[in-house]
Amino acid sequence: MSSTVIVTIISLSLLAAVSAIILYFVAQKFHVVEDPRIDDVQAALPAANCGGCGYAGCRNFAEALVAAETFDGLNCPVGGNEVMKSIAGMLGKTAGEADPSVAVLLCNGTPQYRPKTTRYDGVVSCQIQHNLYLGETNCSYGCLGDGDCVKACGFDAIMIDSETMLPVISDDKCVACGACVKSCPRHLIELRKKAKKDRKIYVACSNCDKGAVAIKACKVACIACNKCLKVCEFGAITIEKNRAYIDAKKCTFCRKCVAECSTHSIMEVNFPPRKPKVETEMLTING
Amino acid sequence: MNNQLNVSLSPHIHGRETTQKLMFGVVVALIPTIIASVIFFGAGAxxxxxxxxxxxxxxxxxxxxxMLRKPVSITDGSALVTGLLLALxxxxxxxxYMIVIGSMVAIGVAKMTFGGLGNNPFNPALVGRVFMLISFxxxxxxxxAPAGFATGYIDAVTGATPLAIIKxxxxxxxxxxxxxxxxxxTAEMILGKIGxxxxxxxxxxxxxxxxxLLYKKIITWHIPVSVIGSLALFTSILWIANPDIYAGPSFHILSGGVLLGAIFMATDYVTSPMNPKSMILYGCGIGILTAIIRIWGSFPEGVSFAILIMNAFVPLMNTYIKPKRFGEEVKNG
Amino acid sequence: MIYKTSHTFPKGGIHPPEYKLTQNVPIKPLPVPKSVIIPLSQHIGAASAPVVAKGDHVKTGQVIAAANGFVSSNIHSSVSGVVSKIDTVIDASGYRQSAIFIDVQGDEWIDSIDRSVSVISEIELAPEQIIEKCRELGIVGLGGATFPSHVKLAVPKDKKCSILIINGVECEPYLTSDHRLMLEKGEETLIGIKILMKALHVEKAMVGIESNKPDAIEHLKELSKRFDGISIHSLTVKYPQGAEKQLIKTLTNREVPSGKLPIETGAVVHNVATAYAVYEAVQKNKPLIERVVTITGKSLSAPGNYLVRIGSPVNSLIEAAGGLPDDTGKIVSGGPMMGKALQNTGIPTSKGMSGIILFPASESIRGETGPCIRCAKCIAACPMNLEPHLLANASMKAMFERTESERITDCVECGSCSYTCPAGRPLLDYIRLGKSTVIKMARERNLK
Incomplete structure (x- = not known):
């Protein structure tokens, strides 16, 4: 009895020792010399693996950061400037300041403004519908509403509004990784510079058709009437291919173009409501 | 135009085949077998x-x-087919109570845990059957024993199968x-008057x-013919080598579950390979494994094990055995 | 040369119900409408450039848009009248495209066109002149792909064309325009084939016709006795026999190599309607301004075959066939297997439109989709011997590299897989998505 116990203990110990030796040599042989800083940098990154930096994942980006001479053009949109600064400190380099941005939908063709003319019967996919025809409405440039961007978003920042049939992007959740921009077959999503209080002024239309055709398809289409171009004092507005575009970097949020736009295709978001002049006067009289 | 036209990608017409029709086709094909079993085993069947x-x-x-809170799809007939095949x-x-436990394993474990119809790697009815075989x-x-239509349910006289007798x-x-x-x-075996x-x-x-099934184009000939053919070939070789200890091919084909397995179980759409080349390989695998289990294994019958083992190779075959594409190798003369 | 004994292609294919409602209805000319819209891209290749301006008077047969490059085509006015505008219009492609709008005034043809009914069988022009004539008069393939014919006739120097194949298969259900054309203009079509043979320097031409058109086969067989080198072949009915690669396989038992053009097999394929258009262009100097269109549908009161001026709106055809039925749910241009659904009835007819099919609402909506049961019916139906279920699934999951290695680009988009799928899965929708993505990826790779 006791001999069995002893034999067992000895044989198992021997087996363990042999395995340990083999493991040790194997580990030596296959040891990969890796910069230990990569692990530290990766730990500092948000681990979203969204690909917003242009690399496949956070690990690849960490490798690129460690290998990089300067941080020019390297930016983690999810972590933002803070994360980049802390990594720069870690690696003894300086991080550039990148403007935080947010995704914005350049279409406002709700069913109310953009009547349906056909019924699409097929796979719910913007790409497939886009390859087939111009969509359920007569606008060849507008949102198809099948939600390819919703599927592409890894942060639950986009959902389709059941009333407007358009995607709604949550400013708080959006990290500007750009996945939705790539997923949209009609290139309707733009990453725009974030402003104070998430204020936004942009042309919510991408229609490149001539004004008459565009307005027939959708009541809030940009018809390239040039009114906004004339009223803008900062040269932020350009008109190309029959539609206006507001440069978020030049825009000062004066809101003059919004009032001027005859088709209401320029949107203002997160602004306090305008006080009509009459009302203001009334208030002064009363006060 | 007041009504909106439908727009979709081509084709704009669809054949009248549906999953439901295919499944009920299998049920229809099983009717003769069900009738035969009622004739031989009576009320119990x-x-x-x-x-x-x-x-x-x-x-x-x-x-x-x-549990899944999904739309219920029992009308597609796949559970019906599984139930029938399990019973047979x-x-x-x-x-x-054993039947209920077997059904729970077949549907619950072998089918629904993998995602329901179309996703199960193993034939649900066979998983249920093998589970029961090991448990009970x-x-x-x-x-x-096949005592005819008047046989009772529990009190039936039992008899051995030809395979068990040989084993x-x-x-x-x-x-x-x-x-x-x-x-x-042999005549009794063809008719079915055996245990x-x-x-x-x-x-x-x-x-x-x-x-x-062939007439309705529900299955192709590849799997059944290759199962039976390979079994016949393999057992013939052994039989010719030593007729004293190995039974002949006709006995092997007619006894046990070879025909049921080859025609109805191995051809299950979901768990069988998809192109003719792999279908034949799969069929031959089942035939030879069946013979090996029967002759050298500890169980008298091996069709269910053989099919389940070959089911495991199906994803591999679907990935690596490819049909020859049109215009792939061109011999123009 | 090896000829096959069984007259169909070996792998795959389906047998959809035929519904050839109009096969006994003779071709009638459609009255010239009040105005026409002539799209500028009716062919594969660059859109033509307009050579007329708003307010110009044009005559029937006059060039109104010139070819824009080698793979492009001239476009001629199909009516006489005044150009009212040059604007965009939603056409059969599903998108807004440039088009010339003409208000019709009278029907005045340009003088060079021979409008007599006499049949001219003597071919006077040299091969190069024939090709030039096709280019000048805007001849494109009328089978549906609308590839400019002069490009197809100009065989590259390093390749040799040994046989001309004429596609009279018309394997799509419903359509009968080619069938009626072969019956009513058989002699002209055969002369057209002769002209094509001369242009290609070939001695042999094979005409493939499916056996569900026995009258056309008989008629052409009788006529072909007078023409050397043209043989008429009756083929077993099976869709998609009319696909170029399948037809070559059926008739010559040669396979077009994957990713290559049919000329690799020494064969050039033209449609019967193209042969007739070539006859009219070469012998009568008539540009491609008219074509036979089948207007059909189970609910139409008078389906028929019409000789239509290109650019006539679809609703003028529907009016001629008895008016739009109330329950119309879908209008398809081309055949039901490969045609495109139209968005409205104002869409103009174009060179590639072989038929208009009206589907009642009940037949115009797809059925429910179930899970794939891996029945392999799509594999059995695929004429290219691909695995449609795999290609569709991989495309759905955006695994485009996988679809490329599974040869998604070989797909001819015949629709046999979606047609047979018992689970009603939209296989071809996904395969198209994968195919277009893979082609885009390959193009980007080549640029690098």
Whole structure:
């Protein structure tokens, strides 16, 4: 009895020792010399693996950061400037300041403004519908509403509004990784510079058709009437291919173009409501 | 135009085939076999079949409705087919609670855990059957003798299957020629007047079902023919080498579940390969494994094991065996 | 040369119900509408450039848009009248495209066109002149792909064309325009084939016709006795026999190598309607301004075959066939297997439109989709021997590299897989998505 116990203990110990030796040599042989800083940098990154930096994942980006001479053009949109600064400190380099941005939908063709003319019967996919025809409405440039961007978003920042049939992007959740921009077959999503209080002024239309055709398809289409171009004092507005575009970097949020736009295709978001002049006067009289 | 036109990608027409029609086609093809089993095993066959079908369909309904909270799709007929096939693989005098447990394993474990219809790697009915075979070995290996329509349910007289007779006999050192006298005649085996699971006894009924399936283009010939062909070839070689200890091909084909397995179980859409080349390889694998298990294994019958083992290779075959594409290798002269 | 004994292609294919409602209805000319819209891209290749301006008077047969490059085509006015505008219009492609709008005034043809009914069988022009004539008069393939014919006739120097194959298969259900054309203009079509043979320097031409058109086969067989080198072949009915690669396989037993053009097999394929258009262009100097269009549908009161001026709106055809039925749910241009659904009835007819099919609402909506049961019916139906279920699944999951290695680009988009799928899965929708993505990826790779 006791001999069995002893034999067992000895044989198992021997087996363990042999395995340990083999493991040790194997580990030596296959040891990969890796910069230990990569692990530290990766730990500092948000681990979203969204690909917003242009690399496949956070690990690849960490490798690129460690290998990089300067941080020019390297930016983690999810972590933002803070994360980049802390990594720069870690690696003894300086991080550039990148403007935080947010995704914005350049279409406002709700069913109310953009009547349906056909019924699409097929796979719910913007790409497939886009390859087939111009969509359920007569606008060849507008949102198809099948939600390819919703599927592409890894942060639950986009959902389709059941009333407007358009995607709604949550400013708080959006990290500007750009996945939705790539997923949209009609290139309707733009990453725009974030402003104070998430204020936004942009042309919510991408229609490149001539004004008459565009307005027939959708009541809030940009018809390239040039009114906004004339009223803008900062040269932020350009008109190309029959539609206006507001440069978020030049825009000062004066809101003059919004009032001027005859088709209401320029949107203002997160602004306090305008006080009509009459009302203001009334208030002064009363006060 | 007041009504909006539909726009979709081509094709704009669709053949009238549906999953439901295919499944009910299989059910129709099984009718002769069910009739044969009722003729030979009486009331027990009806009770067992009804119990398996009802429990399979109910379990699928309960899982879809209350566990997955998905739309219920029991009307597609796949649970019905699983229930029927499970029943036909059982002895007709098996207790009801065992059938319910078998159905739970078949539908709940083998089918729904993988994502329901179309996603299960193993044939659900066979998983249920093998589970029962291992859990309730004595009930699953004592078959009622085919006493005709008047046979009762539980009190049926039991009898051994031809395969079990041969297996035992070889173990006891008897020669095949002696054993052949103990088993039913070939004519009885074709008709089905032998002991065994409900669905596997009547060769003629199964072949009628096979012809119907081929006529309706529900299955192709590849799998059944290659299973039976490879089994026949393999056992013939052994039989010619030593007819004293190896039974001949006709015995192997007609006994046990070979025909039921080859025609209805191995051809299950979901768990069989998709292109003709791999179908033949898969069929040959089943045939040869069946023969190996029967002759050298510890179980007298091996069709269900053979099919389940080959099911495991199906994803591999689908990935690596490819049909020759049009214009791939061109020999223009 | 090896000829096959069984007259169909070996792998895959389906047998959809035929519904050839109009096969006994003779071709009638459609009255010239009040105005026409002539799209500028009716062919594969660059859109033509307009050479007329708003307010110009044009005559029937006059060039109104010139070819824009080698793979492009001239476009001629199909009516006489005044150009009212040059604007965009939603056409059969599903998108807004440039088009010339003409208000019709009278029907004045340009003088060079021979409008007599006499049949001219003597071919006077040299091969190069024939090709030039096709280019000048805007001849494109009328089978549906609308590939400019002069490009197809100009065989590259390093390749040799040994046989001309004429596609009279018309394997799509419903359509009968080619069938009627072969019956009514058989002699002209055969002369057209002769002209094509001369242009290609070949001695042999094979005409493939499916056996569901016995009258056309008989008629052409009788006529072909007078023409050397043209043989008429009756083929077993099976869709998609009319696909170029399948037809070559059926008639010559040669396979077009994957990713290559049919000329690799020494064969050039033209449609019967193209042969007739070539006859009219070469012998009568008539540009491609008219074509036979089948207007059909189970609910139409008077389906028929019409000789239509290109650019006539679809609703003028529907009016001629008895008016738009109330329950119309879908209008398809081309055949039901490969045609495109139209968005409205104002869409103009174009060179590639062989038929207009009206589907009642009940037949115009797809059925429910179930899970794939791996029945392999799509594999059995695929004429290119691909695995449609795999291609569709991989495309759905955006695994485009996988679809490329599974040869998604070989797909001819015949629709047999979607047609047979018992689970009603939209296989071809996904395959198209994968195919277009893979082609885009390959193009980007080549640029690098």
């Amino acid at each position: 009806i009770i067992t079949t009804a119990a398996a079908v009802i429990s399979c369909v109910t379990i699928e309904y309960l899982i879809q409705r209350f 693989n059982l002895p007709s005098n098996i207790p009801l 070995p004595s009930h699953m290996t004592t078959w009622p 035992e006999g070889i173990k006891n050192g008897e020669s095949i020629s002696e054993l052949m006298l103990k088993i039913p005649s 065994g699971s409900m669905g596997e006894v009547s060769a003629i009924a199964l072949i009628i079902g096979f012809i119907y």
